Amino acid sequence: MKVMGLSQMVLVDPQCQVDAQAIALAAGASEIALNAQIYPTLEAAVADCGLVVGTSARSRTLEWPMLEPRECGEKLISEANQHSVAMVFGRERTGLTNDELQLCHYHVCVPANPEYSSLNLAMAVQLLSYEVRMAYLALQQSSQSSTLQEEYPRHQELERFYAHLEQVIMQTEFISAQQPGQVMNKLRRMFTRARPEAQEINILRGILTSVQKSISRKE
Template structure:
């Protein structure tokens, strides 16, 4: 299960944070690190701060865009501050650990950490199924990147270890839904298709509508066959629009 979980760092400014993240991951049994357009590459400082986890660093995948890092993932969890417009999708590290381990039984999972100074953009947050927030001391909530990764990876490991005590039957029964979850890339195609059709119908006249639709569908955790039905409905509407216009 841990092999199906990746840690994604977005546009990391300091190479030392990459090394410290690798160390935090390896101590908890995670090895899949994705770097999205890092501002500083893997250098001597990154290797030094990895403190023996240089194998995690050396096999890290470097990709240019957020979408490239999560395309094949059926569950994407992004870190965020306590933003009011994300209340319905906010989870804390312990709940995150449970959800990620359960979903990792049959699919690829991404835990995304944003830029050191500004975090994730609104567009990136919209592409996440859940938004992870760490309930730190409100009077001093300063956590650096590697500390946040370490805390989350600890909860992942605790959830993973708890799974080892479950009977095989209970694990098998939980696989069916996770196995058929739509991936981030499939959902992105669906959102583009939805926007195209609804714009033709005149229903979407500003980006606010599409943002709310994204959040709605993200909360429902669409399965692949459900997504295919929705795509089929959109295609049928498109055909009707063409007939009317002709």
């Protein structure tokens, strides 16, 4: 991380503490390990992020917006001045779960040789960190800072919207709590693909609230 100019590391429910062995392996970058923030869940870790990209080594049953490594670096750098951004890496052996990947706006997959696609966690971190570094240097060399006009909702705001949406479609009996099926997962995918702005999310929540008020009046 430090080699590529990255300094903020977040650990989610780590299985061990940052000990002397970890400091020794950090090889001159011990401050990153010592200053790592620790959260109990991924949802808590990315709550304040406006852009979250999760790493995935394989295609999933539920398709999600995908980025190439270079696109990932460019997108993270282009939005870093707007809000907090995050790259999420999974466990060494099993990666990220489907539920964890659904907390991400985009997935990124390294297009390795399908006949020998072995890539460990450290390699993946270094490769994607390199792409972030290259995107940052390109921005510096062009002397043009990104001026995105859109203000995107933070992760926790999106989660509140999804909870509100699920509540309303249960109230209207579009889905049932007993057999919700894949409706919410597919709606999440749709909104993730569309990536609505913060103002648009507020409009959608206003519509949901008006539906609830209409239901209450009829009751």
